[in-house]
Each structure stands twice: as C-alpha cells, then as structure tokens.
Amino acid sequence: MSSFPYRLVATDLDGTLLRADESVSDRTRDALAAVTAAGAAHIVVTGRAVPWTRHILDDLGYQGIAVCGQGAQVYHAGEHRLLTSLTLDRQLAGLALSKIEAEVGPLALAASRDGLDGEVLMGPGYRAQEGPLPYVAYEDPAELWSAPLTKLYVQHPTLSDDELTRAARETVGGLVDVVMAGPGIVEILPLGLSKATGLSLAARRLGVKAAETIAFGDMPNDIPMFGWAAHGVAMGNAHEELRAVADEVTASNEEDGIALVLERLLAG
Numbered sequence: 001m002s003s004f005p006y007r008l009v010a011t012d013l014d015g016t017l018l019r020a021d022e023s024v025s026d027r028t029r030d031a032l033a034a035v036t037a038a039g040a041a042h043i044v045v046t047g048r049a050v051p052w053t054r055h056i057l058d059d060l061g062y063q064g065i066a067v068c069g070q071g072a073q074v075y076h077a078g079e080h081r082l083l084t085s086l087t088l089d090r091q092l093a094g095l096a097l098s099k100i101e102a103e104v105g106p107l108a109l110a111a112s113r114d115g116l117d118g119e120v121l122m123g124p125g126y127r128a129q130e131g132p133l134p135y136v137a138y139e140d141p142a143e144l145w146s147a148p149l150t151k152l153y154v155q156h157p158t159l160s161d162d163e164l165t166r167a168a169r170e171t172v173g174g175l176v177d178v179v180m181a182g183p184g185i186v187e188i189l190p191l192g193l194s195k196a197t198g199l200s201l202a203a204r205r206l207g208v209k210a211a212e213t214i215a216f217g218d219m220p221n222d223i224p225m226f227g228w229a230a231h232g233v234a235m236g237n238a239h240e241e242l243r244a245v246a247d248e249v250t251a252s253n254e255e256d257g258i259a260l261v262l263e264r265l266l267a268g
Contacts, residue, residue: 004038004266007212010199010225013046013056014182015218015253016235024060031259034266041206043067045195047181047221049112049150050075050082052120052133065205069112069150070179070189070221071198074205080116084201087114087148088176088190094145096172096188097152103171104164110135110153111144118150126155127184152188161186165220179221180239187221196224214265216250216258217242233261 009032011017017024032042045067046053053068053075063078074084101107108125112118120135121144122128128135138144156164161180168178168186177189203213215222215229218238226232226245234246235257243249250257 004035004040006214006230006265007040008203008206008208008214009035009040009042009262010045010213010215010229011042011258012195012217012219012222012225013044013048013053015237016216016222017044017253017258018056019254022056025256025259027256028259029060031256031262031266035262038266041208043199043202043206045071045199045202045215045225047179047185047187047195049073049118049120050116051118054080065202067195067198067202069198070181070187071193071195072150072190074198074202082116083205085114086150086190086193088151088188090145090149092175093149093152093188096176097154099172099175100154100168104156104159104167106157108155108157109144112150112153114148114150125157126153129182129184154186154188155184181219181221194224195222196228199225199228214261216261218253233257 036042043065047070049069050073057066057077066075066077068075072086073082076083108123110122110126112120121138122135123138164186165178165180176191177193179187181187210228211230213229214231215225216233217225218235220239220241222242223245232246234243234249236252250261
C-alpha cells in the first residue's frame with residue numbers, strides 16, 4: 001500500500017457520508033480508518049448545527065474537530081465544546097427576510113439557535129424533514145428572534161428550492177448569504193460565511209493546508225469547500241451545480257462513493 005496523497009479528508013454528512021437512514025456503511029468506516037492509519041485526518045464539514053451532528057460523531061467514535069452550521073461552528077467532538085461560533089445578525093436577517101418576502105411573498109420559517117444545545121425552531125407551515133432530528137414548534141414570531149441564531153431556514157409554497165435560492169440571492173445578496181443545502185433546505189447565513197471559511201479555520205488548527213485536502217459533497221453549499229480544497233469529489237447523487245465544479249464524480253452515498261475513491265487512492 002502506497003502512502004495516502006492527502007493529509008486531510010473533508011466530508012459532508014447528508015447525502016455524502018450518511019446513507020438515507022443516517023447510517024455510515026462498514027466499508028466507508030473501514031476506508032476512513034485506513035486513511036487515518038495512513039496519517040491523514042478526517043474532518044466532518046456539515047450544514048447541520050452541533051446539536052443535530054453530535055450523535056452521529058459519537059456513533060462514529062469521532063474525537064477530532066468538526067465544522068458545523070455551514071461553517072459557523074468549529075466543534076471539538078472529543079471534548080464536546082465549541083471552539084468558535086459565529087451568529088447571524090438578527091436585525092440584518094429580519095431586513096433581508098422582509099425584502100425577500102416583498103419579492104416572492106410569504107415564507108415559512110425555521111431557525112437554528114446558537115450553542116452546543118441550541119434548539120431548532122420551526123414556524124407555522126414549515127415542512128420538517130422526516131427523521132429523528134428534534135425541533136421546537138413556535139407560533140409567536142417574536143420567539144424566532146428572542147435568542148442568538150446561527151441561521152434561518154426559508155421555504156416557499158410554490159417556488160422550487162433552486163428558484164427560491166436564486167430569487168433570494170438576487171434580492172439580498174449584499175446583506176446575507178443564501179445557500180441551498182438539501183431538498184427543502186434553503187438557508188440564510190451571515191454574509192461571507194461558508195463551509196470553506198469554517199474548514200480553513202479547522203485546517204489551520206490541524207496544521208493542514210488547502211493543497212493537502214480532498215473534499216466530498218453533494219449540494220451547492222459544498223461549492224465553496226470544493227473551491228478551497230485541492231480536489232473536490234461530487235457524489236453520484238450530487239446536485240448539478242456541484243457536479244459542474246467537481247474534479248471528479250464518484251458513486252452515490254448509497255453505493256459507498258467515498259470508500260471507492262479512498263480505496264483507490266490508498267492503493268496508489
């Protein structure tokens with residue numbers, strides 16, 4: 001077995017490392033273990049905030065640094081503590097939201113609160129994703145703004161995710177960032193925040209450079225991470241915008257796409 005050509009392997013979670021049932025296959029676990037045995041580090045880079053990520057990291061036996069909340073949170077899994085956390089300016093977010101609604105009409109809203117145990121709030125009409133992730137329903141709009149937030153989630157009754165993302169970016173692109181992170185998941189973030197900013201902070205802590213990093217992802221919110229890393233690998237199930245900028249496309253998350261690439265690289 002030759003030496004592994006990268007010092008850092010960055011993987012998204014949903015649609016990438018995780019299968020539809022939120023599990024990680026034995027083959028992918030073995031490939032990641034072989035990579036770390038060869039001297040590289042594995043880092044999770046996810047749009048999920050820490051409270052929605054922690055149980056997965058614990059199941060993996062993950063003890064290192066993870067990037068959560070689209071780059072807003074750098075989390076030490078082994079020590080269960082936040083190393084950095086960036087919040088969304090609520091006044092600016094409220095202004096952006098009003099401008100978007102003036103353009104496209106009323107939106108259904110959810111929000112992720114800051115902190116290790118920050119709740120995800122879901123407002124009237126917001127379509128929750130199926131699965132075990134906890135959230136708190138709210139009726140009073142004031143509750144949405146009552147504590148620091150890492151991000152807002154927005155949904156439109158008729159526009160597609162791509163259409164809503166484009167319309168929001170065109171309307172408020174100078175105030176906040178807008179990303180599409182998955183089916184039904186369009187997010188409003190602090191301006192300039194991306195997975196790349198969080199990954200660069202984490203990599204600096206690990207003493208690793210962009211030129212030494214391979215990244216795996218499936219959605220448009222992974223585009224900045226691909227732009228930062230030396231090599232970007234899109235999953236077979238990836239959104240067309242990410243596939244267009246990827247250095248290669250592997251099999252889907254259900255078909256051990258990450259393992260296929262890592263095994264090939266390990267074999268030289």
